[in-house]
Amino acid sequence: AHWPVSKTLSLLGVAILVHLIVMTSLADRGPADEGSGDRPKRSVDPKRHRGSENTLAQDQNGRAAVFATENSTVVTAQITSTATLPCVVRKFGTGVVSWIRRKDFQLLTVGLATYSSDDRFMVEHARHLQNWGLQIHKVQKTDAGMYECQVSTHPPTSIFVELKVIEASADILGSPDLHIKSGSQLRLVCTLRQSTEAPVYVFWYHGDRMINYDKERGVSVLSDRKSSVLAINAADKADSGNYTCVPSNAKPASINVHVLNGEKPAAMQHGGRSSASRPKGLTPLAVLLAYLLIR
Structure with missing residues (x-):
């Protein structure tokens, strides 16, 4: 006997529906409940790499904020000069770059805005170079120390730049x-x-x-x-x-x-050089020694 076409289509629809329900259930359980399934598991390394040429940190969307400036960079400036602390940041999405003075946790700049009441601090931003350098005008001895360039990713990520101040x-x-x-x-x-x-x-x-x-x-x-x-x-x-x-x-x-x-x-x-003249004659000590020898 032959199955009616309408009945065959009904059974096929039920089978497809059951298949969709099973697949949806497996997807909701996630890869941790699938045992040795074929779906690859994704892992995120929570370690933050410091001291390397590029410092990477994952934001909440899985995109990385990349610092092209090396962590622990040292900048040397002399008193009264202008110092620029580099911070080249690439691919930070909608994040905002901020500078923080570490010794007192003073927020200095956010984006292009200066938050410090000290107008010697400002951001030097070169868009084509993606540089968010911190400029310090008329450097003082008290400016020496560690500065943090932070990007507001999730979680935030930073590099540190040290300023050394010398007096000529x-x-x-x-x-x-x-x-x-x-x-x-x-x-x-x-x-x-x-x-x-x-x-x-x-x-x-x-x-x-x-x-x-x-x-x-x-x-x-x-x-x-x-x-x-x-x-x-x-x-x-x-x-x-x-x-x-x-x-x-x-x-x-x-x-x-x-x-x-x-x-x-x-x-x-004489002729641009200094020369010391030697004393002439016998010193008192030499006279005394000669007198003792004669006796």
Whole structure:
């Protein structure tokens, strides 16, 4: 006997419905209840990798926030200069980049907005480079320490950048006292120590008078990134006194110059070099030893 077509279609519909119910039930139970089923299990590594070139963290949508800036980067800046702490972030979706000062957990910036009352802090954002650098103008000693660049993913992820602050200082060769003969050239060399940036200017003072442009006295000044040289041709008694080298971004240095007419000082400058004169004759100790030997 042949089954009616309508009855056959009804049985087929019931079979399809049962199949759909079973598949839906298995899907609701999830992969943990399927035993050794064929569906692959997905796992998420909760560890956050720090110190590597790229720091990755999973957000709630499974997308990663990637830091192209290396964690624990160190930036060195000198006092009064401008420091930029880098933070290059890629693929952070709708997350927001914030900067936090770790020593007091002060929120400095959120996005492009500055939250700190200190207007020296601001974000330097280069869209094409995806950089969210923190700029600190007129760096002070108290700015040294650790800073956190954080992206508001879920969970939030961060890298840390350390700022080291150094103070440059000037040093004049031959200080604290320099003796030269009258009529010879006075040449003072001022060098900069621990300087990360070239000074905007280097002023030279004789006493309290700035003499960089004193052409009548034959003064010439030549400066570069790391040093400044003051020269006075045919120095005379009037050129004696205290000279101070004052860079724009470093501690000043001073030297006492003695221009002598025929005197014999302990140290003399000849042709730009200092030489110490040795005492002549016998010392008191040598005289005493000779006397004892004769006895």
